[in-house]
Structures are given as C-alpha cells and as structure tokens.
Amino acid sequence: xxxxxxxxxxxxxxxxxxxxxxxxxxxxxxxxxxxxxxxxxxxxxxxxxxxxxxxxxxxxxxxxxxxxxxxxxxxxxxxxxxxxxxxxxxxxxxxxxxxxxxxxxxxxxxxxxxxxxxxxxxxxxxxxxxxxxxxxxxxxxxxxxxxxxxxxxxxxxxxxxxxxxxxxxxxxxxxxxxxxxxxxxxxxxxxxxxxxxxxxxxxxxxxxxxxxxxxxxxxxxxxxxxxxxxxxxxxxxxxxxxxxxxxxxxxxxxxxxxxxxxxxxxxxxxxx
Numbered sequence: 001x002x003x004x005x006x007x008x009x010x011x012x013x014x015x016x017x018x019x020x021x022x023x024x025x026x027x028x029x030x031x032x033x034x035x036x037x038x039x040x041x042x043x044x045x046x047x048x049x050x051x052x053x054x055x056x057x058x059x060x061x062x063x064x065x066x067x068x069x070x071x072x073x074x075x076x077x078x079x080x081x082x083x084x085x086x087x088x089x090x091x092x093x094x095x096x097x098x099x100x101x102x103x104x105x106x107x108x109x110x111x112x113x114x115x116x117x118x119x120x121x122x123x124x125x126x127x128x129x130x131x132x133x134x135x136x137x138x139x140x141x142x143x144x145x146x147x148x149x150x151x152x153x154x155x156x157x158x159x160x161x162x163x164x165x166x167x168x169x170x171x172x173x174x175x176x177x178x179x180x181x182x183x184x185x186x187x188x189x190x191x192x193x194x195x196x197x198x199x200x201x202x203x204x205x206x207x208x209x210x211x212x213x214x215x216x217x218x219x220x221x222x223x224x225x226x227x228x229x230x231x232x233x234x235x236x237x238x239x240x241x242x243x244x245x246x247x248x249x250x251x252x253x254x255x256x257x258x259x260x261x262x263x264x265x266x267x268x269x270x271x272x
Contacts, residue, residue: 027087028229028236032069033061034090036083039072040169043198043258044094047072052194052258053093056108056251063243076165084230091240092228102228105240108251110263112222113146114196114209116181116189123188126213128153136187139177146190146212148219160186175199181207193261201259209261211269222267 035057037045045051047070049058061068071088073079080101084092097107117123125132128149138155140147143164150156160180162173174195181189182205189196196209212221227244229237244251255262262270 028090028233031066033057033064033066034069034071034088036071036073036079036089036092038075038079038168041075043194043202043260052254052260055254057091057093059247059250059254060240060243063246064239074167074169076167084228090229090233090236094225095228097224097226099226099228101231103231103234103237104226104228105237105244107224107226108244108248109255109260110222110224110265110267111193111261112220112263112267113144113212114191114193114261115212116178116191116196116200116207116209117187118181118184119206119208121187124208124210125188126210127215128155128212129215133158133188137185139180139186139189139191141173141177141191144190144192145219145221149212149215149221150190152215152218178205178207194255194258197259197261199259211261211263211267214267222263 037051037053037057039045039047042051045053049055057068071083073083080092083089084102092102095102095104097104115125115128117125123132123136128146133153133155136158138150138159139162140150140159141162141164150159162177163171164173174191177186177189177191178196178199180186190212191209193209193211196207199205200207200209214221227240229240252262264270
C-alpha cells in the first residue's frame with residue numbers, strides 16, 4: 001500500500017512537471033538562486049555556509065547576480081521528492097552526473113572511493129584483492145559501491161558496517177569510521193573520497209588514503225559530480241553549465257582547499 005502511494009505521488013509530480021514543460025511555464029526563480037541542501041553534511045554543505053558546495057553555490061550566485069536562498073532538508077530518503085521535485089528549489093548541488101529523476105549539468109569534478117589506512121601500519125594497498133587485507137577489520141558504509149568488491153573478494157566476514165541513511169544533524173558514520181580507524185577499532189576504511197580527504201586534511205589525522213583500483217566487470221568506484229535540475233529545466237541547466245565553466249579553476253581551488261582528492265578525465269589522481 002505504501003509503495004503504491006509513493007508511486008502515485010511520483011506519477012503526479014511527473015505529470016505536473018511535464019505539464020509545465022509543455023505550457024512553457026518557467027519554474028525557475030529569476031530573483032534568487034534557490035538551492036536545496038543538507039543543513040549538516042560537511043564537507044559538502046551546512047546551514048552556516050561552511051561546506052565546499054556552499055562556497056561553489058555562492059560563486060554561481062555572484063556570477064548570475066542572484067542572492068542565494070537555501071531550503072534545508074536532510075540528505076536521506078525523500079530528499080528529491082521533498083525539495084527539487086516539490087518546486088522548493090532550482091538546484092541540487094553535488095549529485096552524480098546522470099543521476100535519475102533530474103537533468104544534470106556538466107561535471108565540475110571527479111572523485112572516487114578510497115582505501116584509508118593508518119600511516120604507521122604501512123599498508124600500501126589500492127585493491128581489495130591484495131592479500132595484505134586478509135584478516136584486517138574493514139569499515140564499510142552499508143550500501144555503498146565498495147561493498148560489491150568486498151563480496152567479490154570474500155572479505156564480508158571482516159567488515160564492520162556503518163549506517164548509510166542517518167540524520168546528519170545527529171550523527172556522521174563516515175567521520176566515526178575514521179575515528180575508529182585512528183583508535184585501532186578497525187584497520188581499513190572504505191570511504192567516499194571527499195569525506196576521507198576532508199577529515200584527514202582538517203583534523204591532521206595520521207592516515208593514508210588511495211583511490212580504489214577499478215576492476216574489470218565491476219561497478220565503478222569513481223564518479224563525475226554535477227548539479228541537478230528538474231527535467232523540464234534544460235535552459236536553466238545550460239545557464240548553470242556556462243557559469244560553472246567560467247569558474248572551473250576557482251571551483252577546483254575550493255575543492256583542493258577542503259582536501260578533496262580529485263581525478264582527471266583518465267581517472268588519474270590530480271595533485272593539488
């Protein structure tokens with residue numbers, strides 16, 4: 001019954017957006033830059049404007065001569081339905097390029113999942129196939145792409161799971177994973193690059209991080225990151241594309257200042 005209700009709601013929203021597209025009604029605000037973000041999700045965003053996505057959005061606002069206005073909503077189940085698709089904003093920053101239910105801009109950075117280890121342990125690995133990982137306690141955020149490789153290499157019995165969908169105003173499982181790694185409660189952390197890089201950089205943690213090595217016939221561990229708009233807002237996407245292109249060098253500097261590890265178009269690590 002619940003699934004049927006959600007499907008009906010999704011179909012209704014899609015029909016409304018399609019109707020707007022066919023009638024030419026402009027859904028995008030022309031008086032302010034309306035952004036939906038998580039209020040407590042560093043290093044990406046927070047309600048104090050301290051995340052790198054906040055800073056990138058401010059750049060866009062200055063370029064387009066629009067004041068930035070946020071609608072805050074936790075980055076969890078229902079985020080898009082209650083924000084962008086509910087017409088409460090016109091941009092979702094920091095989404096995977098080609099994400100469903102949206103149009104996405106050209107990517108403005110590429111990054112990936114990483115293997116994080118204690119510097120003192122000298123575990124220089126990039127692949128979960130490495131025999132050095134046998135017997136190691138592995139931290140993994142449930143439902144994230146490295147889980148497929150963990151299963152492929154028979155390491156699931158060594159995994160300590162961390163929750164994926166949480167209220168970020170209350171807890172941060174990825175940050176706790178790094179705290180546990182430093183404290184010796186786990187030996188290896190498999191973590192999204194921007195999060196790992198940010199906390200290692202900010203807190204000067206004695207940790208090393210390396211991008212997970214891609215494997216044949218496996219899901220990707222690296223992703224291009226873009227901004228999302230409604231499917232009816234193709235012209236708006238073009239406007240954002242142009243602004244992002246004009247400020248690409250500044251955006252890259254912002255990312256590097258947060259310790260975000262970057263990949264080039266060939267998936268090779270970029271040095272700051």
